[in-house]
Amino acid sequence: MGDLYVPLDHGRGGVAAQVASGLRDAVCSGRLAPGDRLPSSRDLAADLGVSRGVVVEAYEQLVAEGFLVSRVGSGTRVAPAATRDRAAPAGDQEPYHDYQSRATSPDLGHFPRERWLAALRHALTTIPSDALDYGDPGGIPELREELAGYLRRVRAADVDPANLIIVGGVAQGLSLVLHVLAERDGRPGRGDREGRADPEGRADRAGRFGRGGRLGLAVEDPTSHRQVPLLRRAGADLLPVPVDERGLDVAALRDRPARAVLVTPAHQYPTGVVLSPARRAALVEWAREADAIVLEDDYDAEFRFDRDPVGCLQGLAPDRVVLAGSVSKALAPGLRLGWVVAPPALAGAIRLARGEFDLGSPVIEQYALAGFLRTGGYDRHLRRMRREYRRRRDALVRALAEHLPEVRVRGIEAGLHACLDLPAGWDEGRVVATARELGLAVEAVGPMRFAPGRPAVAVGFSRLPVHRAAEAVRELKLRMSG
Known part of the structure; x- marks a missing residue:
């Protein structure tokens, strides 16, 4: 050139x-x-x-x-x-x-192209021709088996492959679950769902379905604003519940007329906090008392740097928790491969809905992921990326401590982003615009809130090379003080 x-x-x-x-x-x-x-x-x-x-x-x-x-x-x-x-x-x-601005995006330059290509080639040379036909919309048995074993081993999940459904990422998984819940429980004129109060004077079940029979879904406040349109389109009326340093406030949840709650207990987005053991127990108790479902978005739990990952909530209450996960953070969002683990009473309906919507996920990619898991390639890639992301997070935190000590880093050492509480007087929008000019992946927390809060931003470090962290933070300080 x-x-x-x-x-x-x-x-x-x-x-x-x-x-x-x-x-x-x-x-x-x-x-x-x-x-x-x-x-x-x-x-x-x-x-x-x-x-x-x-x-x-x-x-x-x-x-x-x-x-x-x-x-x-x-x-x-x-x-x-x-x-x-x-x-x-x-x-x-x-x-x-505009995905380069997402604080939770992985470093796609480290996608294991050669190993993934080998997995695809192996699948293409070994699977029978009949496997390329329409199959189970819930996913190929080989992948469901491998994922069930992985989730039991790594996430302490209680998984039967029969109750695991392969989906096109967490977004589609949540949409399917909400569709099934709203259809199953939200129709007017079914039993006690016609607006009558129960004999003990508790809130009637129809009151937990918002307007026109829509599902009352409690969500964390703050929460990912990118998910809000998806959740509403899937038939949910959102009921915000505040998050503090111990995670979702379950006492406040009890005051909401919710039939389900969506949580990120391993690494809350965007604050980065972990749902405390006491809150986990209280959340499960609430779900059983309210005859409700907990939707667990396990989006980046593999990347925990301060100690071993905390087990998933689903392992505590497989009868009340739907676990949703994907390879979007571990490998790449573009693969569109994820899973939902649901109680048996829901799993069949979710699989049926998947078939009615789009007949299932691409088969060859499912076989490739099954092989990647079976041969240990997935575990090796995660170990390598865990070490690299730890280095990048440490570099960012050191740079902030040296050049912007007035900025508070919140949340545990985990995931692909950090939550930064900004000094009084700083404008989130200006910080975001300035940081993006410097090539940083930053999102304002303000649009993620239902109730007002102090200014904060979520900054991704997965694509920030170690040697760039200090320069980027120094330049951000100069521009914000100018």
Whole structure:
């Protein structure tokens, strides 16, 4: 490739972030097309008048984000999946391509391409032809068996493969569960669900179904604002319950007319706290007393750095808890492979709903994941990424302690993000905009709240190389104090 236009403001600082931003814009606008080869880091550094290390850092960042690929012998090129001429979203919807700003996204540059390719090849050369036909919408037996064993071993879950359903990620899993719950229990005119109070004077069950028979679903406050439209579209009326340093406030939950509750007990999003043992017991007690269901979103529990991961809530009450998980954080969101573990009374209905909606998940990928689990490739990848994410989190926390000590880091050492309480007077929106200019994955906590709270942001560290943490935090401090 010849000359490449990358605008720089040398007086502004954060040159590597500027180079990365310029190249990212070139890919998004179509000036750089999938497969285009970029100049060598040495040549581009000479053209821009910067050190070679600056360009290397920018290339590494874009490789991690999935915009570029770099291989020995073929140089650095625009990734085949990079999209050109991205259309603007309709109305005021959030751009679907803006995933680099998600605080919970993994480092896709570390996706185990060769090992996954080997798993796909093995599946294609060993599965019988009949396996490629329409199958069980709940998933192939081989994957359900492997996942059941994995969840029992790693998450202390109580799993029977017959009650495990393969889905297209946690989002689809939650949608299916809520659809089944609303359909099963939310129809008017069924028994005591017509608005009558029970003999003991407790809230009538119809009152726990919101408007028009919709399911009353308690959610954590704050919670992921990206899930809110999904939950409402699935038929839920949301009932916020505050979260404190011990997790969901179960005493406050008892005051809500909920038939189900959605929680992230292993690593609450966005605060990062863990549901305490006492609260876990109280939540299970509430579910049994209220004849309710707990939806457990186990989104990043494999990545815990301070001690072994806490067991899942489902293992305590398999008759009351639906466990939802996926490989989106461990491998890649684009695989769209997840699972739901449900009580027997619900599992059959969820499998039926899956078949009625879209007939099930891709078969070849399911066989590949089953093989990846069976051969230990999944465990080895998790161990490697756990060590790397620990290094990146530690680097971010050290940089914050040194350069922004007034920012409080909340939550346990786990997952792919940290929650930062901001100093008084700091504006969440300005922090987010400034941090994103520096290439950081940051989201404001304000839009995730139902009730007002102190300013805070969730910052992802999975794509922040160790050597960039101090520079990024220093530059953020300079810009926020300017």
